Amino acid sequence: MLPVDGRSLSLAKKILSEGRLVAFPTETVYGLGADAFNDSAVSLIYRTKGRPSDNPLIVHLHKDYDISRLVDGIPDYARALSAAFLPGPLTMVYKSRGAVCPAVSCGLDTLAVRIPSHPCAQAFLKYVDIPVAAPSANISKHVSPVTAGHVYDDFKGKIELILDGGKCSGGIESTVLDCTGKVPCVLRSGLVTRDMIAQVAGECDEYIMKDGERVRSPGMKYKHYSPRCKTALFAYADRMQALRLYRECDCRGERAYIMCDRQTAADMGDARILDLGGDEREVAANLYDRLREGERVADMIIAVAPLKQDGVMVGVMNRLTKACG
Numbered sequence: 001m002l003p004v005d006g007r008s009l010s011l012a013k014k015i016l017s018e019g020r021l022v023a024f025p026t027e028t029v030y031g032l033g034a035d036a037f038n039d040s041a042v043s044l045i046y047r048t049k050g051r052p053s054d055n056p057l058i059v060h061l062h063k064d065y066d067i068s069r070l071v072d073g074i075p076d077y078a079r080a081l082s083a084a085f086l087p088g089p090l091t092m093v094y095k096s097r098g099a100v101c102p103a104v105s106c107g108l109d110t111l112a113v114r115i116p117s118h119p120c121a122q123a124f125l126k127y128v129d130i131p132v133a134a135p136s137a138n139i140s141k142h143v144s145p146v147t148a149g150h151v152y153d154d155f156k157g158k159i160e161l162i163l164d165g166g167k168c169s170g171g172i173e174s175t176v177l178d179c180t181g182k183v184p185c186v187l188r189s190g191l192v193t194r195d196m197i198a199q200v201a202g203e204c205d206e207y208i209m210k211d212g213e214r215v216r217s218p219g220m221k222y223k224h225y226s227p228r229c230k231t232a233l234f235a236y237a238d239r240m241q242a243l244r245l246y247r248e249c250d251c252r253g254e255r256a257y258i259m260c261d262r263q264t265a266a267d268m269g270d271a272r273i274l275d276l277g278g279d280e281r282e283v284a285a286n287l288y289d290r291l292r293e294g295e296r297v298a299d300m301i302i303a304v305a306p307l308k309q310d311g312v313m314v315g316v317m318n319r320l321t322k323a324c325g
């Protein structure tokens with residue numbers, strides 16, 4: 001675990017060039033990076049995470065990298081979205097030119113590209129000056145990491161270098177947007193919301209998985225973000241039932257915590273609380289940190305969904321449902 005400076009960046013470059021992995025901070029969550037041109041390095045990501053081999057990776061670029069080296073057919077709306085939101089927590093899926101190794105996209109003819117805004121991510125990507133394939137730096141299915149310590153906790157000694165850039169400010173993974181069609185389509189919700197995209201692009205669809213249909217973003221079909229303790233999830237309207245379950249746990253001698261936003265916490269009396277914060281951005285920023293704290297201190301996390309369900313909360317609810325539902 002090293003701070004980002006000349007010495008750690010030069011070590012990072014050496015490690016990547018030798019086909020091994022470097023964890024690095026972004027404004028959303030920490031990533032586990034490999035040289036996207038190196039087949040065996042990319043397969044090492046899947047092995048190290050225990051990631052299913054049909055769940056493709058995002059390629060990370062510094063802001064001056066010429067993306068036309070990697071992808072084709074960038075529509076006008078995507079150029080407008082790039083100007084509005086990049087660098088930032090928006091991943092864009094384009095037609096691939098096949099320049100990076102096929103395992104990055106699991107053989108799909110598309111490539112997901114992301115230009116993160118975190119200054120440490122930009123410094124790292126600029127220094128190595130190659131496309132870095134990186135999923136979130138957690139063991140597959142576990143809660144995504146928002147600190148260097150979280151990455152260490154998942155992998156212990158298995159990753160040679162973790163670049164430490166402090167706590168990620170965004171807290172949930174980037175919005176994944178399919179830019180291969182006439183209208184952009186959100187495949188995974190995040191901090192850049194569907195409304196924000198529609199305001200720039202004119203319209204924006206949202207992908208809803210239907211039974212039997214081929215999955216457009218393979219990551220969506222897997223269980224995810226799960227803390228290593230029992231969980232339950234209640235709608236805001238059912239928050240008193242959550243409190244009842246909490247009391248039942250107490251009676252059984254199980255240590256439960258209620259995870260909720262500050263407005264809901266006000267109704268929970270003296271219950272032990274994992275506080276998600278006051279507004280939607282705070283809730284997103286705190287979600288994974290509180291899930292990881294919860295699995296350390298609690299036998300059971302009883303989550304209560306926030307009253308507000310739009311905007312950034314769409315992405316929060318998607319994670320909360322997969323983690324605790």
Ligand code: TXA
Pocket residue numbers: 026028029030031032055056057058091093105108110111112114116134135136137172173174175176187188216217218219220
């Ligand atoms: O914020 C983030 O996006 C973080 C940081 C590290 O950048 N990365 C991240 O990666 O969340 P990961 O691997 O945990 O999630 C990548 C998502 C998956 O849902 C995957 O299915 C989707 O992106 N994806 C990747 N390539 C795709 C493609 N060619 N077409 C459709 N979906 C794709």
Ligand code: MG
Pocket residue numbers: 135136144
């Ligand atoms: Mg992930």
